Amino acid sequence: MLTVAVLISGTGSNLRALLDAADEPDYPARIVVVGADREADGLAHAEEYGIPSFMVPWERFESRSAWGAEVAAQLAVWQPDLVVLSGLMRLLPAELVDAWSPRIINTHPAYLPEFPGAHGVRDALTAGVTQTGASVIVVDNGVDTGPILAQERVFVLPDDDEHALHARIKPVERRLLIDVVRRVATGELDLAAS
């Protein structure tokens, strides 16, 4: 059974989908802890599922490195096989990435390498493209530059605003994430070879 830690900042709808999947008896991964950098709404999903959680408030640390060291210490308590960034709106310090990569993955609401960064949905709309997408990648020390594990196109509709487009991308992200975690757990996907 693959053990997974999930780090979030927001509503955690993708986290919830992974919790739902992991609740199925034949799913080969279990979420052992959920962490956040703030009082994220998504922490409520962990509580509902009886999964432990931790919070490392960004603003209480004097540097990215100090914050990351505390996140690393929390992860060390749970020793997950895999860390999933699911809407964590912080760049991790290099020490943390180097310690975990390639066993740390991220979901992104665009078809990387198109539209990396914190505003992937907005940037696709601003660019006026007709298709964007969703990606799951290995986290490296760049901004959304790691090896791509799965991705799928999503059409942009003429009336889309950021909210509407993001709402259509998220279900695709969830499906890709659940499938990537499953394939890592079964050994079908070897992150070390990515």
Ligand code: GRF
């Ligand atoms: C997802 O689109 C994720 O890729 C992005 O933030 C969103 C998180 O949504 N970085 P939620 O918190 O899972 O609802």
